Amino acid sequence: xxxxxxxxxxxxxxxxxxxxxxxxxxxxxxxxxxxxxxxxxxxxxxxxxxxxxxxxxxxxxxxxxxxxxxxxxxxxxxxxxxxxxxxxxxxxxxxxxxxxxxxxxxxxxxxxxxxxxxxxxxxxxxxxxxxxxxxxxxxxxxxxxxxxxxxxxxxxxxxxxxxxxxxxxxxxxxxxxxxxxxxxxxxxxxxxxxxxxxxxxxxxxxxxxxxxxxxxxxxxxxxxxxxxxxxxxxxxxxxxxxxxxxxxxxxxxxxxxxxxxxxxxxxxxxxxxxxxxxxxxxxxxxxxxxxxxxxxxxxxxxxxxxxxxxxxxxxxxxxxxxxxxxxxxxxxxxxxxxxxxxxxxxxxxxxxxxxxxxxxxxxxxxxxxxxxxxxxxxxxxxxxxxxxxxxxxxxxxxxxxxxxxxxxxxxxxxxxxxxxxxxxxxxxxxxxxxxxxxxxxxxxxxxxxxxxxxxxxxxxxxxxxxxxxxxxxxxxxxxxxxxxx
Ligand code: ADP
Ligand code: MG
Numbered sequence: 001x002x003x004x005x006x007x008x009x010x011x012x013x014x015x016x017x018x019x020x021x022x023x024x025x026x027x028x029x030x031x032x033x034x035x036x037x038x039x040x041x042x043x044x045x046x047x048x049x050x051x052x053x054x055x056x057x058x059x060x061x062x063x064x065x066x067x068x069x070x071x072x073x074x075x076x077x078x079x080x081x082x083x084x085x086x087x088x089x090x091x092x093x094x095x096x097x098x099x100x101x102x103x104x105x106x107x108x109x110x111x112x113x114x115x116x117x118x119x120x121x122x123x124x125x126x127x128x129x130x131x132x133x134x135x136x137x138x139x140x141x142x143x144x145x146x147x148x149x150x151x152x153x154x155x156x157x158x159x160x161x162x163x164x165x166x167x168x169x170x171x172x173x174x175x176x177x178x179x180x181x182x183x184x185x186x187x188x189x190x191x192x193x194x195x196x197x198x199x200x201x202x203x204x205x206x207x208x209x210x211x212x213x214x215x216x217x218x219x220x221x222x223x224x225x226x227x228x229x230x231x232x233x234x235x236x237x238x239x240x241x242x243x244x245x246x247x248x249x250x251x252x253x254x255x256x257x258x259x260x261x262x263x264x265x266x267x268x269x270x271x272x273x274x275x276x277x278x279x280x281x282x283x284x285x286x287x288x289x290x291x292x293x294x295x296x297x298x299x300x301x302x303x304x305x306x307x308x309x310x311x312x313x314x315x316x317x318x319x320x321x322x323x324x325x326x327x328x329x330x331x332x333x334x335x336x337x338x339x340x341x342x343x344x345x346x347x348x349x350x351x352x353x354x355x356x357x358x359x360x361x362x363x364x365x366x367x368x369x370x371x372x373x374x375x376x377x378x379x380x381x382x383x384x385x386x387x388x389x390x391x392x393x394x395x396x397x398x399x400x401x402x403x404x405x406x407x408x409x410x411x412x413x414x415x416x417x418x419x420x421x422x423x424x425x426x427x428x429x430x431x432x433x434x435x436x437x438x439x440x441x442x443x444x445x446x447x448x449x450x451x452x453x454x455x456x457x458x459x460x461x462x463x464x465x466x467x468x469x470x471x472x473x474x475x476x477x478x479x480x481x482x483x484x485x
Pocket of ligand 1: 154158159160161165191192193194195196197198199200323351352355
């Protein structure tokens with residue numbers, strides 16, 4: 001279609017070009033979806049509309065400056081390459097801002113200066129004071145000009161509630177139902193990485209928007225800082241402040257990022273006060289409680305702790321199982337309970353890693369059409385599991401085995417010979433031999449000063465039983481995998 005971009009009369013050319021470009025664009029979109037994933041695609045790229053081609057340059061429109069700058073920074077080059085591959089005559093992509101409802105042929109305004117970092121970096125300050133900014137519609141909606149879009153997966157419905165997070169969840173729900181209630185403003189959520197802080201914040205945003213009542217701005221503290229610095233550079237701090245102070249709900253994620261960034265903290269402090277005084281809601285997250293965020297100005301810490309402070313604790317085994325069950329069910333892939341238990345035992349660090357492991361299993365199952373088994377899990381997650389591995393001690397083995405068969409830990413070293421006790425003890429000895437570098441006499445000593453021949457006997461007996469009894473073999477395998485390093 002290289003030559004098709006020239007040689008028509010004006011109207012015919014425009015129409016022909018439009019429909020041909022649309023075909024190319026839909027093909028590019030398909031590729032982009034595969035490359036960046038459905039969520040990224042929907043968040044950033046779906047809103048692109050195709051404009052005209054002028055010589056070797058195609059214009060693409062995005063509805064807001066923020067989206068335009070983000071897409072330009074993250075996907076600009078890739079878009080150029082993909083267009084060039086489709087239509088060799090196109091060598092450059094120009095991204096412009098246009099209202100979504102405006103005809104693409106009439107972009108709403110020229111390259112306005114933007115207080116956003118991806119462009120602020122690239123743009124010399126001299127250019128920054130250039131033409132009038134694009135008027136953006138002020139609606140009851142997420143301020144995509146101001147903030148990062150919300151991840152549609154992060155809702156209250158998809159958040160699995162358990163002991164470690166039930167309080168934070170309840171507070172988040174409460175704020176979403178009745179923003180700016182006394183006692184809940186600000187809402188300060190804190191906890192370690194990957195435990196659901198961002199998820200809860202997005203869920204608050206999604207809920208408020210569903211109700212269509214307010215304008216919501218969500219951004220990371222890092223982005224807040226970049227935007228603030230960019231606004232200073234482009235001499236648009238007033239505009240930046242006004243924008244921020246015009247939202248009903250402001251959510252700032254990962255506030256710990258502002259430690260040591262005094263000017264940005266100062267700005268945040270003023271924004272914070274202005275909003276709270278005006279009866280708007282603030283939601284903040286951090287990795288520590290306000291009082292533990294040393295390096296944050298005292299007066300800011302004090303104000304942050306004035307509303308509701310809710311922590312998210314490390315996950316428990318039960319919560320990990322519930323989360324895995326929910327996510328496996330949502331995926332439609334059948335994952336056996338044994339596999340879920342295994343993952344919940346092995347990956348205890350945080351939900352993000354747990355989810356990552358399960359997603360990989362599911363992708364694998366979908367790709368190869370094979371059922372998920374413990375074996376396959378071990379294989380597919382080899383690297384992840386290795387990273388979570390640690391050295392196993394005989395004490396741990398004894399504890400796990402005792403738990404598994406519901407006997408007392410002391411029975412591992414007692415003289416009792418009843419089968420219900422002796423068999424698990426033998427398994428523990430077998431596993432100690434398999435998983436540790438201890439010698440037979442050393443192992444014997446840990447099991448109530450037994451002789452090394454007793455350990456030897458246990459090892460061969462368990463090996464024998466595993467060959468005869470597949471259910472028993474599976475039990476032992478499961479234990480081994482849980483403990484293995
Ligand atoms: P944080 O912001 O605390 O570092 P995130 O909110 O980004 O953590 O959570 C990491 C991942 O784990 C996300 O994909 C999130 O959806 C998921 N996640 C965390 N907690 C839960 C939960 N209780 N239920 C369901 N998914 C969760
Ligand atoms: Mg987060």
